[in-house]
Amino acid sequence: MAAGERLPLAWFQRPTPVVARALIGCVLVHGDRAGRIVETEAYLGPEDRASHARFGPTARNRVMFGPGGVTYVYLCYGIHQMFNIVSDRDGQAGAVLVRAIAPVAGLPDDPPADPAVGRGPGKVTRALGLGPAQHGRTLDTDALHVRAGRPGAAIVTTARIGVDYAGPWARRRLRFALAGHPAVSRPR
DNA sequence: GTTCCGATGCTT
DNA sequence: AGCATCGGAACG
Incomplete structure (x- = not known):
């Protein structure tokens, strides 16, 4: 898959850790805003x-049990929207x-982009304008999709x-990040 | 540098 | 009650 091409829904329909790793370096596009994904976490099925x-399908997490390529957005700590891609x-x-995302386009302060704008999952959704309206949508539209990055990072x-x-399960290595990127949140 | 805490509201 | 968080205050 060449860099810049829009990822088809089938791309997301692979094991979750594979998708989480492959998403690093890809570009998430929402309308006229976009960010390069530099940090992800894989969340698995009921065994995780x-x-x-882990509680089985509920009103909130229902889409997690469906096919990959759909958005899962929820409110965390009453304040922050979390943006997930079903896999x-x-x-x-x-x-x-x-x-975490590295600013690409349309972010609040354009060119001299501050990495902190996209550092942390709550900042990602704020920067890209993602919220409840984007929940449960397929990632195959002009308005909302993911573009392939360059492999090998x-x-x-x-x-x-x-x-x-x-x-x-807390110790499983299911977090993936671009090594040394300034927009990657917290520790090592 | 660390640790603590309030904001804020939905989920189990 | 318990969170897949964040920013600021307080403390060494």
């Missing part, structure tokens, strides 16, 4: 004690949280952030 899918095949729950994997309650 850190995943919203894996229909019936196999999974989603990828977009935790150096990617680091770590434990996921903020899921210490999840026992052994």
Whole structure:
């Protein structure tokens, strides 16, 4: 898949950790705003004690159990919108949280882009204008889609952030980030 | 540098 | 009650 091409829905319908890693370097486009994805986390099915899918399908997480390529947006801590991309095949729950983006276009301060604008999942949605209206939509429209990045970038994997309650699952290396990128949030 | 905490509202 | 957060204040 050449850099810049729009990813087809089938691209997302692969195992969640594969999708989470492959999304690093890709560009998320929402209307006239866009950001290069530099940090993601994979959330798996009911077996993953850190995943919203751990309680089975509910009103909130229902789309996680459907086919990949659909958005999953929810409110966290009463304040922040979280933007996820559903992954894996229909019936196999999974989603990828977009935790950080590097500004590409249309962000609040254009060229001398401040990396902090897209650092952290709550900042991602603020920067791109993503919210409840974008929940449950397929990522195959002009208004909302993902474009392929260049393969071969150096990617680091770590434990996921903020899921210490999840026992052994908290230690799984399901967070992916562009090595050393200034927009990547927090630790190593 | 660290740790703590309030804001704020939906989910289980 | 418990969060897949953030920014600011307080403290070493």
